[in-house]
Amino acid sequence: METTVQQSITLERMVHLFESNRQVLASNDTALLSEIRDKAFILFGKLGFPDTKMEAWRHTDLKDSLERGYDYYLHPLPEEDVQKVFRCNIPHLDTAIIGQLNGWYVSKEVPLMELGNGIIMGSLAEAKKKYPALVDKYYSRATGDTAEVFTAMNTAFAQDGIFIYVPAGVKSTKPVQLINVIHHYENLFLQSRNLIVIGDNASLSLVHCDDSYNQQASFSNIVTEIFLGENAFLDHYKLQNLNNNSTLISTVYFQLEAAANLESHYLSLNGGLLRNNIRVLFNGTHGNADIYGLYLMDRRQHIDNHVFVDHASPDCTSNEIFKGILDENAHGVFNGHVLVRRNSTGTDARQTNKNILLTDTARVNSKPFLEIYNDDVKCSHGSTTGQLDSEALFYLRQRGIGEESARMLLMFAFANEIVGKIAIPQLRQRIEDMVKKRLQGELQICEQCVLHCSTPEQPVEFKIDMSKI
Amino acid sequence: MESDSNKIIGEFTQGDYKYGFVTDIDTEFAPRGLTEDTIRFISAKKQEPEFLLEFRLKAFRHWLTMTQPKWAHLHIDPINFQDIIYYAAPKKKHQLENLDQVDPDLLATFNKLGISLEEQKKLSGVAVDAVIDSVSVKTTFTETLSKYGIIFCSFSEAVLKHPNLVKQYMGSVVPYTDNFFASLNSAVFSDGSFCYIPKGVRCPVELSTYFRINAANTGQFERTLIVAEEGSYVSYMEGCTAPQRDENQLHAAIVEIVAMKDAEVKYSTVQNWYPGDKNGKGGIYNFVTKRGICKGSNAKISWTQVETGSAITWKYPSCILLGDNSVGEFYSVAVTNNHQQADTGTKMQHLGKNTRSTIISKGISAGKGNNSYRGLVRITKNAVNSRNYSQCDSLLLGSQCGAHTFPYIQVENKSSIVEHEATTSKISEDQLFYCQQRGIDMESAIGLIVNGYAKEVLKQLPMEFAVEAQKLLSISLEGSVG
Numbered sequence: 001m002e003t004t005v006q007q008s009i010t011l012e013r014m015v016h017l018f019e020s021n022r023q024v025l026a027s028n029d030t031a032l033l034s035e036i037r038d039k040a041f042i043l044f045g046k047l048g049f050p051d052t053k054m055e056a057w058r059h060t061d062l063k064d065s066l067e068r069g070y071d072y073y074l075h076p077l078p079e080e081d082v083q084k085v086f087r088c089n090i091p092h093l094d095t096a097i098i099g100q101l102n103g104w105y106v107s108k109e110v111p112l113m114e115l116g117n118g119i120i121m122g123s124l125a126e127a128k129k130k131y132p133a134l135v136d137k138y139y140s141r142a143t144g145d146t147a148e149v150f151t152a153m154n155t156a157f158a159q160d161g162i163f164i165y166v167p168a169g170v171k172s173t174k175p176v177q178l179i180n181v182i183h184h185y186e187n188l189f190l191q192s193r194n195l196i197v198i199g200d201n202a203s204l205s206l207v208h209c210d211d212s213y214n215q216q217a218s219f220s221n222i223v224t225e226i227f228l229g230e231n232a233f234l235d236h237y238k239l240q241n242l243n244n245n246s247t248l249i250s251t252v253y254f255q256l257e258a259a260a261n262l263e264s265h266y267l268s269l270n271g272g273l274l275r276n277n278i279r280v281l282f283n284g285t286h287g288n289a290d291i292y293g294l295y296l297m298d299r300r301q302h303i304d305n306h307v308f309v310d311h312a313s314p315d316c317t318s319n320e321i322f323k324g325i326l327d328e329n330a331h332g333v334f335n336g337h338v339l340v341r342r343n344s345t346g347t348d349a350r351q352t353n354k355n356i357l358l359t360d361t362a363r364v365n366s367k368p369f370l371e372i373y374n375d376d377v378k379c380s381h382g383s384t385t386g387q388l389d390s391e392a393l394f395y396l397r398q399r400g401i402g403e404e405s406a407r408m409l410l411m412f413a414f415a416n417e418i419v420g421k422i423a424i425p426q427l428r429q430r431i432e433d434m435v436k437k438r439l440q441g442e443l444q445i446c447e448q449c450v451l452h453c454s455t456p457e458q459p460v461e462f463k464i465d466m467s468k469i
Numbered sequence: 470m471e472s473d474s475n476k477i478i479g480e481f482t483q484g485d486y487k488y489g490f491v492t493d494i495d496t497e498f499a500p501r502g503l504t505e506d507t508i509r510f511i512s513a514k515k516q517e518p519e520f521l522l523e524f525r526l527k528a529f530r531h532w533l534t535m536t537q538p539k540w541a542h543l544h545i546d547p548i549n550f551q552d553i554i555y556y557a558a559p560k561k562k563h564q565l566e567n568l569d570q571v572d573p574d575l576l577a578t579f580n581k582l583g584i585s586l587e588e589q590k591k592l593s594g595v596a597v598d599a600v601i602d603s604v605s606v607k608t609t610f611t612e613t614l615s616k617y618g619i620i621f622c623s624f625s626e627a628v629l630k631h632p633n634l635v636k637q638y639m640g641s642v643v644p645y646t647d648n649f650f651a652s653l654n655s656a657v658f659s660d661g662s663f664c665y666i667p668k669g670v671r672c673p674v675e676l677s678t679y680f681r682i683n684a685a686n687t688g689q690f691e692r693t694l695i696v697a698e699e700g701s702y703v704s705y706m707e708g709c710t711a712p713q714r715d716e717n718q719l720h721a722a723i724v725e726i727v728a729m730k731d732a733e734v735k736y737s738t739v740q741n742w743y744p745g746d747k748n749g750k751g752g753i754y755n756f757v758t759k760r761g762i763c764k765g766s767n768a769k770i771s772w773t774q775v776e777t778g779s780a781i782t783w784k785y786p787s788c789i790l791l792g793d794n795s796v797g798e799f800y801s802v803a804v805t806n807n808h809q810q811a812d813t814g815t816k817m818q819h820l821g822k823n824t825r826s827t828i829i830s831k832g833i834s835a836g837k838g839n840n841s842y843r844g845l846v847r848i849t850k851n852a853v854n855s856r857n858y859s860q861c862d863s864l865l866l867g868s869q870c871g872a873h874t875f876p877y878i879q880v881e882n883k884s885s886i887v888e889h890e891a892t893t894s895k896i897s898e899d900q901l902f903y904c905q906q907r908g909i910d911m912e913s914a915i916g917l918i919v920n921g922y923a924k925e926v927l928k929q930l931p932m933e934f935a936v937e938a939q940k941l942l943s944i945s946l947e948g949s950v951g
Contacts, residue, residue, distance in 0.1 A: 055540070342868070357883040360850055366878040371542075372893050375865035379893040383878055386886035 006069035009189060009219060011048050017072065018156060024074050025159060028128040036140045040155030047149040059333045059365040060304040065247040065273055070189035070219055074159065076104035077184065095177040095207065096121065102182055103192035103220070104160050118167040121176065124195055127163035134165060138197050142225040142253035142281065150249050150277075154223040158193035161222075164206075168199030168229060175205035175235075175424055182220065182246065183213035191221045200229035200257070207427060209239040210248060210271075217245035217272075224252045228260035230284065235423055236264040239431075242271040244299060251277040258284025258313075265422060266293040266322075267431060268303050269438055275304045282309075282316040282344075293322035294418040296438050297330035304333040307351075311339060315346035323354045323418055325411055325439075326362035333365045338379060340372040347374065351381035356388060356414060388414075411439050499556030505529060508656055511556045515625050515660075518632055528645035528655030535649045541812040542841040542873055543781055548754065553719055555657045555690070614672075619703075620665040621676055624692055627663035634665060638696050642725040642760045642789070650721040650756040650783070654690045658723070661691035666701035666732070675931050677706040693724040697732035699765065704735040706934055718743075720779075721756045730765025730792065735773070737930050739938050742778035749808025749837070752780025759786035763795030763821075771798040772815065773929040775938040780809060785843065787816035790824035790852070797826040800926040804942065805838025805870070814844035814861075814875070819852035819885070830861035831923050834870035841873040848885045855885040863893040864922055866915075916942075 007013050018025065018041055026034045049066060050057040098121055099106040105123035112122035112130055120131070128135050143151050162178055182188060198204050212218060228234055234254075242248055248271055254262055268274050280289045295303045309318045324332045334353040355364045368381035388410045396406035415435050422428035499510050508529055512522040537548070614621050620631060628635050645655035666672055697703055707724075720742065728734050736759075745752025755778075761770035772786040788797030799815035817826040832840040842861040863872035874891050896918055904914035920927070920942060930938055 345868070355880070357880060360853075360882040360884075362883065364878070364880045366876075366880075366889075368874075368876060368889070368891075370863075370874045370891065370893060371871070372863070372865065372873060373871040375868050375870065375895040377865070377893060377895070381874070381876075381889075381891050383876065383889040384887065385878065385880040386888075387883050 044152040100180040103190035120165040124163040125160040142255040161193040164196040166202040187217040194224040198232040203233035205235040207237040240268040247273040256287040262289040268295040287316040295324040298327035311344045317348040327358040345376040347377040353383045355385040502551040532652035618667040624661040651758040658692040664695045668698040669700040672703040700731040724759040726761030728768040733769040738774040745780040755779040757784040762789040766792040769796040773800040776803040782811040793821040805840045806836040812841040816845040819855040828859035832863040835866040839871040843875040845877040847879040859889040
């Protein structure tokens with residue numbers, strides 16, 4: 001049986017699925033990967049699915065999401081219009097695009113591209129066959145023995161995903177855009193696995209989008225491992241635009257060697273239930289990680305950002321800024337955890353979470369958590385929750401700006417601290433527009449897509465009557 | 470400077486607990502272990518009314534269904550709850566009427582601690598309800614207070630003399646089902662203090678109680694209940710020192726505060742139980758449930774604590790802000806040294822409109838100590854226009870210690886503002902250099918900086934306590950810098 005149809009996600013279903021399809025799942029595995037898969041399956045069975053009694057899932061209840069019925073496929077689905085996947089690109093931005101449809105790599109030309117400068121991009125399943133040594137070296141090294149059920153489940157079941165390898169010393173000039181699109185006419189449960197390796201002194205700019213094409217419910221469990229070699233640089237963008245029936249559990253493991261530099265941006269604009277597990281490990285000294293997050297949620301949307309920064313090496317710096325605007329019945333959760341280990345002297349860690357609640361039915365749970373075992377550190381965290389500053393609002397209105405516009409301006413200014421950090425100008429412009437649209441409530445679902453991606457770009461402006469000023 | 474500071478740390482960590490001595494008083498023990506019989510024994514011993522025995526038994530039966538919580542950031546050796554003596558009372562020779570009749574050994578103990586009943590009675594105007602082990606030995610100023618209608622007596626006495634008040638309020642803030650240690654306390658509590666301030670009365674003196682664990686292997690389970698009627702005011706102080714012991718001693722207390730409309734209760738604690746020796750051997754296990762409720766509008770409850778003792782501190786003085794416009798405050802300084810562990814903080818539950826809370830927590834970790842702040846600020850949907858400000862700072866002295874912050878923030882309406890900030894760092898070398906440059910030696914400089922760091926909290930303490938607290942801080946931390 002290669003497919004199970006419209007069943008809820010339970011331990012029994014998954015155990016049965018694994019046991020009866022072990023061969024199919026592991027068909028591209030090397031001996032080592034096969035072993036890792038079996039181990040992960042045992043761990044998955046031990047852990048089981050989380051409930052809200054567990055500290056890490058206290059404020060995120062997966063019950064409804066798991067209980068829905070989903071199809072699960074062990075092979076890629078035929079897609080009549082592959083180009084659809086690639087429609088979601090950013091205008092005027094010259095990128096190398098790699099697409100994923102329902103978790104499977106979509107080949108435009110070949111399953112694995114080898115560029116002139118040594119960069120390899122493409123399907124992970126293919127990479128397992130073609131570069132077994134390379135995959136063996138990194139696969140599951142960052143996830144390690146993490147006792148996290150969704151990582152274990154992913155390791156046990158993942159068949160395909162994206163593989164990117166940037167050799168030492170290579171500076172990728174073009175940003176790589178990784179588009180993961182969910183498009184199916186039934187509810188879909190998918191798991192994909194990405195492996196990204198950036199060699200010593202290499203650099204990469206990666207835009208990673210999660211999109212859905214229709215209103216069909218989905219459950220995605222995506223694990224990404226990203227390795228940054230010594231002195232490597234990664235400019236990482238995660239754009240999440242899923243429909244309101246989708247559940248996304250995205251777990252990204254960043255492992256930074258000495259003097260590696262990570263800039264990560266999490267921009268969550270839409271989605272039913274989004275859970276971002278972000279784990280950063282400093283594996284060498286003098287590493288730096290900046291993690292920025294922006295979430296704009298409304299209706300009954302739920303966003304949960306779980307950030308764990310492990311200062312396992314001395315002299316590293318980390319900076320987290322997460323900001324959110326929550327409207328209607330939205331629920332925002334921030335859970336930051338900074339661990340400074342015994343020997344990690346010279347650590348500098350910062351954590352900030354700011355929320356604006358627009359209604360009395362929106363909720364926020366914030367837990368900026370510091371765990372410090374060393375005295376030679378500078379650590380701080382801050383968390384605020386409130387509403388728009390009434391004085392600032394008054395100031396703007398006094399100058400003839402209507403209340404609605406003034407509120408928009410202030411919200412946009414609030415969001416702009418994060419948007420402004422985007423280093424790629426075209427992307428920044430695009431996100432600015434999207435944030436503006438989102439704040440004006442215009443980011444409605446068109447027939448094809450959540451995002452108006454294919455519609456021609458029109459600059460978005462706030463409607464301020466200049467003549468009154 | 471490195472070797473200097475090492476030397477100072479060495480000297481300090483090897484310093485002995487100043488208050489370690491045992492007073493030899495005849496004690497009457499309950500049989501070791503905990504069964505319904507133990508509870509009946511305690512209840513009978515104290516000639517308690519039926520309702521209290523029932524309460525204890527209900528709590529005990531509930532406790533049996535519970536397990537010891539493991540969520541705190543603490544390493545606790547397993548506690549054998551059957552290997553504890555749950556009741557010990559100094560044998561009463563005869564009814565006491567004045568200080569002269571108090572056991573001279575006891576008086577000497579207090580004098581060694583610097584708490585002279587006579588002096589306090591005569592000079593400082595503080596009424597003292599001194600508890601040694603479990604039974605209240607001497608209550609002073611009761612007469613003066615009774616003039617105002619204030620009831621300030623031991624819990625056992627209140628049970629006998631004011632059963633209706635006790636029945637009405639006991640367990641109303643901390644129910645017997647609340648948590649593992651609260652259930653245990655509800656089952657076996659030995660004694661404690663009871664305080665009732667009638668409507669519109671401003672208590673003219675600071676009420677104070679000294680607790681002291683005395684007999685070896687005796688868990689102490691006090692229970693304090695403070696009821697402040699409409700428009701009243703009381704400032705209550707609690708302080709503890711305990712003698713040196715090799716075996717861990719268990720201490721599970723409950724403090725309940727009820728503040729009616731316009732009432733204000735200020736509760737201050739200096740906790741200096743025996744922290745264990747420098748190898749982490751011995752020391753008090755301190756599991757305390759403290760909670761106050763602002764029942765009426767404009768009520769105010771303020772907790773101030775200076776925690777320097779205990780091997781393990783597990784304590785979260787909390788406020789339920791039920792009345793509109795009510796105010797909750799929490800000021801804390803917690804020091805951990807050697808192998809001490811503290812997991813302490815507060816919960817502010819905003820239920821009423823326009824409620825306000827302030828949290829200032831200052832943690833200081835030295836040696837191999839681990840200090841955690843754990844707090845919850847919850848603004849419910851109906852608590853519109855509420856305000857919270859939290860600040861929890863940690864100071865680390867030495868590379869072997871740990872400082873952790875677990876703030877939980879939950880906001881459910883749009884008109885409230887919650888702010889939380891925290892920093893963690895070691896003593897600023899610039900500040901140390903500045904002081905030393907001006908001829909202030911290392912040790913004094915650290916004392917100075919630490920006291921400055923904790924000043925925001927210390928200034929909240931009543932005068933009588935502030936001196937002791939500052940002294941404690943200096944003793945605890947002189948010279949320990951990494």
